[in-house]
Amino acid sequence: MPSPTGHPESVAFVIPYFDDGPAWRRACLRLTLASLERQTDPHWCVYLTDDASPAPGTTDFLSGLAASVSGSMTVLKAPRNAGAGQARNLAIEAAHRDGHSLLAYLDADDLAHPHRVAAVRALFAAEPELDFAYNDIEFIDEHGTPWETDRLLPGLRLLDEQQRLPKLRGRERWIEQAVERDNIAIPSAMNLRTTLARAVPFTAAPFCEDVATLFRYLGSGAAIDHVPGIPTGYRVPREGGSASRRQSGGVDAFNRMRCANERAGLEEAIATAVSRGAADERTGRAVLCRYLIRIGRTVTGDGSPELGRSQLVQARALDPETFAEHATAAERTDTPAVPAPR
Structure with a gap:
């Protein structure tokens, strides 16, 4: 038409x-x-x-x-x-x-x-x-x-x-x-x-x-x-x-929705890339870890420091090796390690 x-x-x-x-x-x-x-x-x-x-x-x-x-x-x-x-x-x-x-x-x-x-x-x-x-x-x-x-x-x-x-x-x-x-x-x-x-x-x-x-x-x-x-x-x-x-509902509420909604979109993008053979699961996990580091820094700078810290904690728990490589020295010091599940 x-x-x-x-x-x-x-x-x-x-x-x-x-x-x-x-x-x-x-x-x-x-x-x-x-x-x-x-x-x-x-x-x-x-x-x-x-x-x-x-x-x-x-x-x-x-x-x-x-x-x-x-x-x-x-x-x-x-x-x-x-x-x-x-x-x-x-x-x-x-x-x-x-x-x-x-x-x-x-x-x-x-x-x-x-x-x-x-x-x-x-x-x-x-x-x-x-x-x-x-x-x-x-x-x-x-x-x-x-x-x-x-x-x-x-x-x-x-x-x-x-x-x-x-x-x-x-x-x-x-x-x-x-x-x-x-x-x-x-x-x-x-x-x-x-x-x-x-x-x-x-x-x-x-x-x-x-x-x-x-x-x-x-x-x-x-x-x-x-x-x-x-x-x-x-x-x-x-x-x-x-x-x-x-x-x-304010800056903190917005940033919480932002973290949740963006992560859901990225996780779907990673799953699609893996299903197409464009990435493997290890790469996808590393990308998600690095995203969490980045968004943690972003929302901290935007006035939500506790939320930012929680993103870093999740990044470290998700992929300790990638976190150690890409986090700053201060972030590595300030972010507690989460014990691996037994």
Whole structure:
């Protein structure tokens, strides 16, 4: 079936939307859609899923936007509030039914670079075997002003620093993602073939489903590349802090969910890689150990030191040899050994 834009290789933007009443949500969504209307390549469309928003008038508001946006916009309604991942899954299936082979994720408060559609279409056309491509991000505040790097929260500053690491390209890059990088791409910087998105749907976890799913993408053997020159405007308010952290119950609660959900995604990625013959169980155990060391350091820096220490304890119990090789001297001293079961 041809795509609604009339071009078989148009890019379908997948946008989850949840409206609980604050005026900034609708204002940000208008700016997000405006960033698509500024695309230099007109071959794009939008699939937006309303995640069972409780705010009155949301349906009429979204219908009005769909009628006014310059490109094709399809509005879907989730049967219940189940989180961004499940909302994306509904949009992915709708885009597939309409014949779209390329997707670009974009959250409802972020901004697409004007050349994103052109660059993504060109890269996937040049690399027929490519499954997944990511672009960089630029941190912007609620007014669209770029953040000063030294004023970012520790976790965001780490993400910004890791953007400067060598880009991941090719297949079987799930190990580097797990052990070296907090995240190579937020959802708004992910571009992929619809076949991969359908084969590896988002998990039902309400938070950190993006990293868990990224692990599973790469663990499946997907070919990855980087799209240069089209950073996504990633909105981080200066006032009010992270919405995800507030909704989850605070920093510590968020980090606990993060550790649990990301680990579940990585364990599934490892199991898939082992089943494909791309890794053995010993390698998988070492990767999980190194991930636990890394995430332990990350959540400690993010304000959850006890949780961070527990991740290190689990890493040491899981694979003492790998822990000894990759933990710092202080971590080895401060992390008690767990007696082996009899």
